[in-house]
Every structure is written in C-alpha cells, then in structure tokens.
Amino acid sequence: MLKGIIFDMDGVLINSEPFHFQVWKETLKARGIHIDYEVYKPCIGSTVGFLMELLHEHYQVDVQDTALIAEMKSMKKKMIEERGYPSLIPWVKEFLERLQEAGYVLAVASSSPLSYIRNVTEHWGIDRYFQKLVSGETVKHPKPAPDVFLKTAEILGLSPEECLVIEDSENGCKAAKAAGMACMAYYNPDSGKQDLSTAFALVEGFEEVDSAFVEKIYCHFHHLPAKVCETNRLLIREMEKGDIPRMMEICSQETSADACEGVAKPLKEELEDFEMYRRYMYELCDMGYWCILEKASGEIIGRAGVEPKLWNDNKTVVELGYMIDEKFRRRGFAYEACRAIVEEAKKRGAFYLYCRIKSANMPSLELARKLGFQKIDYHLEGDSEDMEVWRCACHGNH
Structure with a gap:
C-alpha cells in the first residue's frame, strides 16, 4: 500500500539546475577554470562531493578544497540576493495539495544541504506539505546510491515498498530503483538531457497529475490491481x-x-x-x-x-x-x-x-x-x- 511520496527538490520542486550550474560556472571562472556543461551534467541530482570528484578528474581540483566550496556558497548567496531563489515548478504547489488531501505522507530527499532545502521550502510556502526534509549530505553514499531514499523512508517509519519517489535526474531515478521504490520521473528540459529510463513512468508536467495517477503508477510497479x-x-x-x-x-x-x-x-x-x-x-x-x-x-x-x-x-x-x-x-x-x-x-x-x-x-x-x-x-x-x-x-x- 502506498503511504509515502518522496520528492527530490532541485528540478522537481524548483527549477534550479540552470541556477546551480551558473553558480559553479562563475565560481570556477574566478579560479581560471571554464567548466564544460558535459563535465557538470553527471552530477545533476547528486551532491557537491560528487561534483568535486568530477572537478578533480577533469580539472585537477583537490577534492578536499574546502576554500572552493566556501567560494561557491558565497557566490550562491550573492546570486540569490540578486536574483532570488529559483522559481517553483509550474503547478507543483497544487500537486502537493492534492497529494496531501489524499492522505499521503510527503517528504523531501535532496542532495542539497539541509539549510538550503529548508530555506527554499519556507521561501515558497511549501514547507507545510512535508513531514520531513532530508539531505543527501547526511548519508554515506550520494545518489545514484539509494541511501538518502532509504533513510527518508526509515525516518517516516515506512518500508521502501510503501514509498514512491518523484525525480528529474538520471542519478535520482537510479537511486530510487536501487532502493526498491516506485519512481515517477518528471521531465524537466532545464535539467539537461537526462536518461530517465530507470523510472517506471514519466510525466512532463504536474497540472493534470492527481493522487489516482500516482497510485496507479505505484500499483503497476508492484503488480497490484489499480x-x-x-x-x-x-x-x-x-x-x-x-x-x-x-x-x-x-x-x-x-x-x-x-x-x-x-x-x-x-x-x-x-x-x-x-x-x-x-x-x-x-x-x-x-x-x-x-x-x-x-x-x-x-x-x-x-x-x-x-x-x-x-x-x-x-x-x-x-x-x-x-x-x-x-x-x-x-x-x-x-x-x-x-x-x-x-x-x-x-x-x-x-x-x-x-x-x-x-x-x-x-x-x-x-x-x-x-x-x-x-x-x-x-x-x-x-x-x-x-x-x-x-x-x-x-x-x-x-
């Protein structure tokens, strides 16, 4: 029985991937590094630590370069002050309302830092829909490993079989599959060309997605009659x-x-x-x-x-x-x-x-x-x- 629905944040709740890439692009530019989007793309849906490994592989950046991370956070704060937080995905608030009214427990499991998750959800007034906010930085292995989804289910008091994940990235979909959870992918063209084939179903918008549709995805994933x-x-x-x-x-x-x-x-x-x-x-x-x-x-x-x-x-x-x-x-x-x-x-x-x-x-x-x-x-x-x-x-x- 479906009880919990776990949302990724970046690219699913807010349209943030272009913003994040721009933050890193400006931060690295100050270091004389011109990052290629194809280098950055594999980290979409994963953590800063994973990106640091990619930067080390392609640009010889020290994975322990805490100064660079601090510079990125400073740049991010500056850009948020100048531009504001990335915008909500269209119709996502109405979608959350429908799911909450249907009685599902909702949570966020994002690779972003917990403080940022909290700030974003509070800023856009969607924090009231979520029972728990969980950061991928609190688990050992980032997406595409299943750790953050498994931890979220555990915190909610649910088994993986009772949860469904909504993701927009290849890493996130793979993590949901590894966790044994049904996954509905949201195709966000601003999240780059993601391979979402490991998701069980794909949607291109939330305006017509209701609890019955989500329930059907869950049932079909588990071979149950919907x-x-x-x-x-x-x-x-x-x-x-x-x-x-x-x-x-x-x-x-x-x-x-x-x-x-x-x-x-x-x-x-x-x-x-x-x-x-x-x-x-x-x-x-x-x-x-x-x-x-x-x-x-x-x-x-x-x-x-x-x-x-x-x-x-x-x-x-x-x-x-x-x-x-x-x-x-x-x-x-x-x-x-x-x-x-x-x-x-x-x-x-x-x-x-x-x-x-x-x-x-x-x-x-x-x-x-x-x-x-x-x-x-x-x-x-x-x-x-x-x-x-x-x-x-x-x-x-x-």
Whole structure:
C-alpha cells in the first residue's frame, strides 16, 4: 500500500539546475577554470562531493578544497540576493495539495544541504506539505546510491515498498530503483538531457497529475490491481490472477453468450497468460477489461472495460465490452459501470468508442443508446449478420 511520496527538490520542486550550474560556472571562472556543461551534467541530482570528484578528474581540483566550496556558497548567496531563489515548478504547489488531501505522507530527499532545502521550502510556502526534509549530505553514499531514499523512508517509519519517489535526474531515478521504490520521473528540459529510463513512468508536467495517477503508477510497479473508477454502488478495478476463476464462473453462465459484446475470444483464452495481459493492457495501453465489484458485498459481479482492437483493413478502434453476473442483472449495474468507464475513457484520451451488439439483444441496445452510442453502417468481417456496430463520439461529449 502506498503511504509515502518522496520528492527530490532541485528540478522537481524548483527549477534550479540552470541556477546551480551558473553558480559553479562563475565560481570556477574566478579560479581560471571554464567548466564544460558535459563535465557538470553527471552530477545533476547528486551532491557537491560528487561534483568535486568530477572537478578533480577533469580539472585537477583537490577534492578536499574546502576554500572552493566556501567560494561557491558565497557566490550562491550573492546570486540569490540578486536574483532570488529559483522559481517553483509550474503547478507543483497544487500537486502537493492534492497529494496531501489524499492522505499521503510527503517528504523531501535532496542532495542539497539541509539549510538550503529548508530555506527554499519556507521561501515558497511549501514547507507545510512535508513531514520531513532530508539531505543527501547526511548519508554515506550520494545518489545514484539509494541511501538518502532509504533513510527518508526509515525516518517516516515506512518500508521502501510503501514509498514512491518523484525525480528529474538520471542519478535520482537510479537511486530510487536501487532502493526498491516506485519512481515517477518528471521531465524537466532545464535539467539537461537526462536518461530517465530507470523510472517506471514519466510525466512532463504536474497540472493534470492527481493522487489516482500516482497510485496507479505505484500499483503497476508492484503488480497490484489499480482502481480505475467508482460509482455510488460499484468499484471498478484492474483484474488480478485470483479473479480469473470468478470471471470464468460468470462467463460460463448460460445467459452470458449474449452479454459478452466486444469479447473476441473466450475469457480463458484471453487471460491464459495473465501476466502478459496485465503488462500489455494495463501498463502499456492503459486500457483493458476490469473487475466490477459491488461495494456493499465486496463481491465481483462482472467485468467491463475498453480494449484496442483491429477491425477491417487493420483499422484500430477502442471497443467497449461488459458482462454482468445473471444474478445481478436488471438492477442498473451494467449502465452504472459502463457510464463510469465511458467517462474514464474520455479522460484517458479516447476519441471514439465502439461496441458490437447482437440485434436481438434489446437490453444492450437500450444501454448503448442511454450511453450516447449510435448505430453505424459498418460490419466487421467474421461477425454474424445479426451483429450491429455502435459508436460514441467522446470528443463531442466533453
């Protein structure tokens, strides 16, 4: 269960990497050293100590040159007085607000000195969101080692498996992976060309990232079923392997043959390699067929969802399908679940949704009409003559 979210600071909370490079550039210039950005870049996300090793390697600077560090701090103070602190990343305060309201424990784990972390968070009024501020200078090994993240989790009283990290640097993403924590990378173009491939997911901004999205990243990283959406009576979540017997039970019901619109093959065949299905549909496509649970009883009462399908001439469409246990039909569950899923599909960027319905299946035809689908003049090769195709234009319903 996700309980704690750990933020890097530089490049994630504030847009500071260009500022830090300029500080070092001016400091070294006074020493007659003209630092190349490619030399500096590997230290992004790591500590001053790591940079000193790079300076020693390329410019023969003594790694124990405390005078140089003092000069850098003096230059940094001067530039902050002249220019102010680096600006907040757009929408990050709203993002922190959403996460706090969702009940997560938040912390900062930065390679910067603790005093600077404290000054920055207080200056921008975001200190109130964080339960702990932790500096990479307080651990033995800097990022890309996992030490600072492991220490932060320990201080929060959480296990690494209960935490998610938000990073913008290659070093930080590697550190999160080494700590065994889920990692969401924020692509900051001002942080240099970082290799963020070790992160589990990548975002380019925080304006639309909410707690549900972060929770989904966490669940997928740990191969747990993520919640898709919910209604007053129903919870719709991703399937897990233990759900398959119940799904097979529902699918084998005598009346299920007409209730499986959109299912191109038997459920057992679709999910015989469940891990492949989970990775491809849930993690890569962000679609799939999901479990429908009645909240009152906690029982699985069916499945519904949207999947990408290849139709005539290899046309790719997104197809809606559903199936409800016969004991739970005629109670409005199908409409309630499918309506929620159509709205979720819109949020996930669907342009059109399609469904296939047998012409004699009056309940499903009526359901399609209520959902805003319209019958179109189209016949899918291989379908029986009595199979109709219906389409919903999502973009027209925003």
